[in-house]
Amino acid sequence: MLRVAFDEQIFLLQQAGGVSRYFVELVAQFDTGRFGVQPKLPFHRVWNQHALDGLPEHQLTAVSPLLAPYPDLLRAAARRRRPSAGVDLVHHTFYHPRFLRDFPGIPKVITIYDLIPELLGERGRFGRDPHMAKRDYLAAADAIILISASAEADMVRIYGQPAAPMHVVHLGVGPEFAAGGARPAGLPADYVLFVGRRGGYKDFATLVRAMEQMAPDYPQLDLVCVGGGPFTPEEGALLAASGLDARTRQCTLPDADMPGAYAHARVFVFPSRYEGFGLPVVEAMAAGAPAVLAQTPALAEVGGDAAAYFPAGDADRLTQVLAELLADGARRDELKTAGRRRAQHFTWAETARRTADVYAEVVAAR
Template identity: 35%
Template sequence: MPVTRAKKFCIDVRTATSHFPGVGRYASELARAMSRILTLGEELSLICSNARELRGLPGKVTRLTTSVSPFSLRQQLTIPRLLKRHDIDVYHSTYYLMPYRPVVPTVLTVYDLIPALFPSSVGLRARLFFRLTHRLALGASTVVIAISRTTGQALATHYRLPPEKIQVIHLGVAERFKPASTEAIQTVRTKYGLPSDFALYVGINKPHKNLERLVRSWQKAFRDTSRLLIIAGPWDSRYDDVRRLLQRPEVQSNVRLIGPVNDADLPILYSAARLFVFPSLYEGFGLPVLESMACGTPVACSDIPALREVAGNAAVYFDPEDVDSIGLVLSELDADDSSQEKLREAGLCRAATFTWDAAAAATLEVYRKTADAQTRP
């Protein structure tokens, strides 16, 4: 009998770096989970920037190391050659900067369409670059994975992709996101100079994150109290309206920036918060909402499609464009211990349904079907 060659799947994890925090987390978590569930006759390769990335993976995993960056035009030749040399059956690009003639069936993951839907969040040159490269990537892909129904619908509407080309596969929550111990919480409070009670926002400060309305609503609702809103995450100096707002004396007493938080501290910071608030005008998914739920923190967030899809009935919602709505929901939740406890329990149950094992299994099934369609006579 002829020997059947193993199916070879390849994930491009060159984005698993600090330069791509969200995309990098997706690439690394997906690769780790998938390496555990490969069956006999399936092999996984990772295109890496160096041989040290994602070490210690179980299963048969091969590293294909290249010095070529996703930003380099050289990848248009280098990556397809690499794929052909190693007989890859399906290539998975986790970013839209990819080879646009990949020579093998290709899966592309799309997270959101923020530059297209919120053009003010990027400059003109970046907007034009996104428009061109996104269309090239979508055109080069055999299958497009959308991380939410919201993103899938936006792809179908904005780029007129046929529905059969889009597969919705939700993200997972890493296992390290869980309620922290009292001792760990106290350590993080001391490290960042935090009080025992505070509300938390985690994320960047780009316009669609809606931080200015959040700060105004918080100051209006809690100006006569000592209740503190902590804003954690990297800061983009191109969008400094919020920082200028925070320089006002009447705001400084209620809102504090603490900057980026390392990955080890993040689950503990979520656990330490009295409540988590996420006021985005648009999201492709909203992973911080799930992460905070997994840590047992009550969530108040924007009433937008992606967050409804992710949080379900385990959050309270507000109109993100209405300062009074945001403030009312936050003040009512802050004062209601019973509602907080119900949300805490509901959030833990909700977050438990989003796992990287499930995401990896669904993605692996996409690879299999894509490979089978290619070999079918």
């Protein structure tokens, strides 16, 4: 049984999100004992709700809401040295420079999720680039996991070929999404669904412009945004100017309600201009929501022929694709069936199995 430590970086940086969900699901799979990995979490205070809900065996506690997401929490965590005793390997969860000194002499595995700061210039929550030490992590790693072939290509293009071996290991989706569920309370009867953050490269504005063009023909169709926090003043102004403010709602749902939110959507739209993988896409497909995606390398890698596509940022083309789908129930049913079938290729158990294989290779090479 390999003893693998995970640091707390991402659990102090994210309250919710794809990267922290990935590590929670990975640890939960390893906790079953089926993959020859014993996960070790040398910390107990987290800000992340996925970890608090999904890892009860590790007895994690929530930091005070008055402190989170205060950057001093991460800095304080980085000052604590983690000894190497009792650990065969460490899997770092993000790229803070100080965490690289932890577990001296122990093999290191890192995961590259995307190249957003490098390609798009977007910065972190605290005004500094959270990927600032990515190059150092790449140099120190004994193995590099990438969550898509698209992310691998971007990484090599920006940083060059690394010395450590690279492994593409896709993310997964839990069986609860295939089971669907009731429509969550408060959601309308007929809606287009958007999930996650809305700012910057997520390109929520393109979806708003498309919905504005469609509004006269679909007066009963609402826009539901799950997650991402309340609408900003700028988003509120955009919705008001488009006449959609009364037909758009934002809500935060518990993880248990997400399968139902996807399953009851008329269409799921993911207009992001860049992703390393796009976890909501595979969740939507698993739950049977017809998926409409921006035509980008990672989203095409995940969606395959089980989704409809439009050129990223093209509101007119998105309007056309949505109108065609809304008018064609048979086509929506085709996408539902194809999406469910494709989602079966993305499971957290397979993610854990392939990740455990990477760990075993690294330890054997030492």
